[in-house]
Every structure is written in structure tokens, then in C-alpha cells.
Amino acid sequence: MxxxxxxxxxxxxxxxxxxxxxxxxxxxxxxxxxxxxxxxxxxxxxxxxxxxxxxxxxxxxxxxxxxxxxxxxxxxxxxxxxVGMIFQNFNLVNRSSVLRNVLAGRLREVPTWRTLLGLFPEEDVEEALSCLERVGIKEKADSRADELSGGQQQRVGIARALAQExxxxxxxxxxxxxxxxxxxxxxxxxxxxxxxxxxxxxxxxxxxxxxxxxxxxxxxxxxxxxxxxxxxxxxxxxxxxxxxxxxxxxxxxxxxxxxxxx
Ligand SMILES: Nc1ncnc2c1ncn2[C@@H]1O[C@H](COP(=O)(O)OP(=O)(O)O)[C@@H](O)[C@H]1O
Ligand SMILES: [Mg+2]
Missing domain, CATH: 3.40.50.300 (P-loop containing nucleotide triphosphate hydrolases)
Structure with a gap:
């Protein structure tokens, strides 16, 4: 089809x-x-x-x-x-954690005040972690995005797109x-x-x-x-x-x- x-x-x-x-x-x-x-x-x-x-x-x-x-x-x-997008320059929020960057792919329904306070729904966090696991960098979830190598940053980009389902x-x-x-x-x-x-x-x-x-x-x-x-x-x-x-x-x-x- x-x-x-x-x-x-x-x-x-x-x-x-x-x-x-x-x-x-x-x-x-x-x-x-x-x-x-x-x-x-x-x-x-x-x-x-x-x-x-x-x-x-x-x-x-x-x-x-x-x-x-x-x-x-x-x-x-x-x-x-x-539609998930993946970019040449990764387009991550450098000062944010890897996990938060991936959660950005799931932020459709969460009110802004919750995200500002870092109160993400448990199932979104689980899903984000499983997306990171699929690209082999789950252990980097708490690192700052800009501490990662280029290849790792692109994997965060892929995980963020996947988190969007x-x-x-x-x-x-x-x-x-x-x-x-x-x-x-x-x-x-x-x-x-x-x-x-x-x-x-x-x-x-x-x-x-x-x-x-x-x-x-x-x-x-x-x-x-x-x-x-x-x-x-x-x-x-x-x-x-x-x-x-x-x-x-x-x-x-x-x-x-x-x-x-x-
Ligand atoms: N926002 C834009 N405004 C005006 N011209 C653009 C814009 N984006 C791309 N172009 C022009 O459109 C053509 C195709 O660009 P692009 O789609 O970026 O090609 P590629 O990704 O294959 O390099 C190029 O001539 C480029 O200069
Ligand atoms: Mg191009």
C-alpha cells in the first residue's frame, strides 16, 4: 500500500x-x-x-x-x-539531559507547568528510556546532551523521533x-x-x-x-x-x- x-x-x-x-x-x-x-x-x-x-x-x-x-x-x-524528523546537526537542547530531549518527542499532552517542573508522566519516562535502549544509549539518560559524542547525539535524535511513535x-x-x-x-x-x-x-x-x-x-x-x-x-x-x-x-x-x- x-x-x-x-x-x-x-x-x-x-x-x-x-x-x-x-x-x-x-x-x-x-x-x-x-x-x-x-x-x-x-x-x-x-x-x-x-x-x-x-x-x-x-x-x-x-x-x-x-x-x-x-x-x-x-x-x-x-x-x-x-512524522519524526532527524537532522544533520541533531537539533538537541544541549543544556538539557538526554532523557528530557527524548521526552520532548512525547510532549503532546503534557501541560507546560508540569514540564517546567520536570513532572513527566511515568509511562512517558518508561517509553523514552525504552527508545534510548533501542539505540544503545540508555545509560546516558541523565547526561547532558552536549557531553555526548556526535554519534551518541544522533542516537538521541533518533530516540526522540521514535518516542513520537x-x-x-x-x-x-x-x-x-x-x-x-x-x-x-x-x-x-x-x-x-x-x-x-x-x-x-x-x-x-x-x-x-x-x-x-x-x-x-x-x-x-x-x-x-x-x-x-x-x-x-x-x-x-x-x-x-x-x-x-x-x-x-x-x-x-x-x-x-x-x-x-x-
Ligand atoms: N528557504 C529557502 N528560501 C529560498 N531558497 C531556498 C530555501 N531553501 C532552499 N532553497 C533553495 O532551493 C534549492 C534546493 O535546496 P535544498 O532543498 O536545500 O537542496 P538539498 O537539500 O538537496 O541541498 C537550492 O537552490 C536552495 O538554494
Ligand atoms: Mg539539504
Missing amino acids: EIIECEGLGVTYPGGVEALKNVDLTIEDGDFVIVVGLSGAGKSTLLRTINRLVEPTTGTIKVDGRVINNLDKKELKEYRSE PKILLADEPVASLDPPTSHAVMQDLKRINEEDGITTLVNLHFIDLAQEYGEKIIGLREGELVYQGPASKVTEAKFEEIYGRSITADDQLTAGGEADV
């Missing part, structure tokens, strides 16, 4: 940049999709549009069969609670700030969670070796246009060159070596 369907999707930013042009896209429920393309190709815009942080200029986006173009404020809030996970260059072994470790976490929970996952990347190793499906964007969607196994180097519009260079490959910092 399709979970995300884009038809004729276009995004033009104020100022006139056409970041997405007439994109037709189908993502099946439970898919693990890697979105590739050069810097500026529209990868972030695609994720931000699916999360409705950016409004489509043309076309439609359907999620779970429902058009999400014109949600009102309340519907938008509900919709966003179903999302239908869809969107990860925008989640390994771009990490060293190669840690990048692999984080990709493996995302893939494992996708396999265990069946959460549809889209990951933006620009390293072609990571895309081939972890992607089941690949979406290729070039200057805002969808130039490939299909199985990762069919994406040859020639196909990558078509997506990138130039020859593949060493900088397009991550390649591993050494030990992960987590």
Missing part, C-alpha cells in the same frame, strides 16, 4: 528558486528510501514538504490516502506528530556531521528500526556508497526534478552520474575505516 504519493509536486521559494519541479513519487508503507542528489538538488525541500514545514506551490501530497496540502492548524499539528521517519543528512564508521553505525540503527517497526523511512544522503549499501529504494533528484525512483540494486554508477549530472568522484563516497566513536 502507498503511504506517500506526490503528484505534480512543485515548490517555488519566495525569490523564485524552483526547488522541486513536477515531482511524481510513490512510497510504499514500510519502505526504506534513500534520497540522493547534489547539494541544491531539492532533497531537504522534499523532506520539509512531506513534513509540511514547506507548503507545496503546485501539485498534491497524499499521506495514508489523505491530501495534506490544506490542513488547518489543528490537523497540521496532528499530522506532524505522525511516528508513522514516517524523515532523516535529513543524518550522518553528514559524523565520521565514516559512526555514519555506518547510525545508518544501521535507522535500517534496523525500519525492519523491526516497519516505519516508512526516508533518508537524504549524498554518499553513493551509503545509498547503495543501505537503500532498498533510491530516489534521485537533479535540480529539483525526479530523475530516478526504483530499487537501489538497479542504480549503477552510470545512473548516479545521470543523477549528479557529472562524473562520480572520490568525494561522493564515504568508505569506512577505523572504529565508530559509539
Whole structure:
């Protein structure tokens, strides 16, 4: 069953940049999709549009069969609670504890005065701890977020998104700030969670070796246009060159070596 369907999707930013042009896209429920393309190709815009942080200029986006173009404020809030976001720079509250950062993923129903006093519902705390356990850093729950390594901080980001119990996970260059072994470790976490929970996952990347190793499906964007969607196994180097519009260079490959910092 399709979970995300884009038809004729276009995004033009104020100022006139056409970041997405007439994109037709189908993502099946439970898919693990890697979105590739050069810097500026529209990868972030695609994720931000699916999360409705950016409004489509043309076309439609359907999620779970429902058009999400014109949600009102309340519907938008509900919709966003179903979509977990993971960021390149983790977007943690550095001075807060790891646990509090993960609890932020669950703060839908808790009144502000309670959160200010640190009175979190027991079941939320349990759930947050179990999310941390799933990414292997439960013992860091009481540490300050900024005391953690980059790989650990990204795991907190993943745990926070999981605590939301999302239908869809969107990860925008989640390994771009990490060293190669840690990048692999984080990709493996995302893939494992996708396999265990069946959460549809889209990951933006620009390293072609990571895309081939972890992607089941690949979406290729070039200057805002969808130039490939299909199985990762069919994406040859020639196909990558078509997506990138130039020859593949060493900088397009991550390649591993050494030990992960987590
Ligand atoms: N908020 C914005 N306002 C104006 N232009 C933007 C904005 N965000 C991105 N762009 C432009 O849209 C194009 C696509 O950007 P982006 O989606 O960030 O690509 P990618 O993530 O693949 O690097 C680029 O030309 C970029 O400069
Ligand atoms: Mg980007």
C-alpha cells in the first residue's frame, strides 16, 4: 500500500528558486528510501514538504490516502506528530539531559507547568528510556546532551523521533556531521528500526556508497526534478552520474575505516 504519493509536486521559494519541479513519487508503507542528489538538488525541500514545514506551490501530497496540502492548524499539528524528523546537526537542547530531549518527542499532552517542573508522566519516562535502549544509549539518560559524542547525539535524535511513535521517519543528512564508521553505525540503527517497526523511512544522503549499501529504494533528484525512483540494486554508477549530472568522484563516497566513536 502507498503511504506517500506526490503528484505534480512543485515548490517555488519566495525569490523564485524552483526547488522541486513536477515531482511524481510513490512510497510504499514500510519502505526504506534513500534520497540522493547534489547539494541544491531539492532533497531537504522534499523532506520539509512531506513534513509540511514547506507548503507545496503546485501539485498534491497524499499521506495514508489523505491530501495534506490544506490542513488547518489543528490537523497540521496532528499530522506532524505522525512524522519524526532527524537532522544533520541533531537539533538537541544541549543544556538539557538526554532523557528530557527524548521526552520532548512525547510532549503532546503534557501541560507546560508540569514540564517546567520536570513532572513527566511515568509511562512517558518508561517509553523514552525504552527508545534510548533501542539505540544503545540508555545509560546516558541523565547526561547532558552536549557531553555526548556526535554519534551518541544522533542516537538521541533518533530516540526522540521514535518516542513520537511516528508513522514516517524523515532523516535529513543524518550522518553528514559524523565520521565514516559512526555514519555506518547510525545508518544501521535507522535500517534496523525500519525492519523491526516497519516505519516508512526516508533518508537524504549524498554518499553513493551509503545509498547503495543501505537503500532498498533510491530516489534521485537533479535540480529539483525526479530523475530516478526504483530499487537501489538497479542504480549503477552510470545512473548516479545521470543523477549528479557529472562524473562520480572520490568525494561522493564515504568508505569506512577505523572504529565508530559509539
Ligand atoms: N528557504 C529557502 N528560501 C529560498 N531558497 C531556498 C530555501 N531553501 C532552499 N532553497 C533553495 O532551493 C534549492 C534546493 O535546496 P535544498 O532543498 O536545500 O537542496 P538539498 O537539500 O538537496 O541541498 C537550492 O537552490 C536552495 O538554494
Ligand atoms: Mg539539504
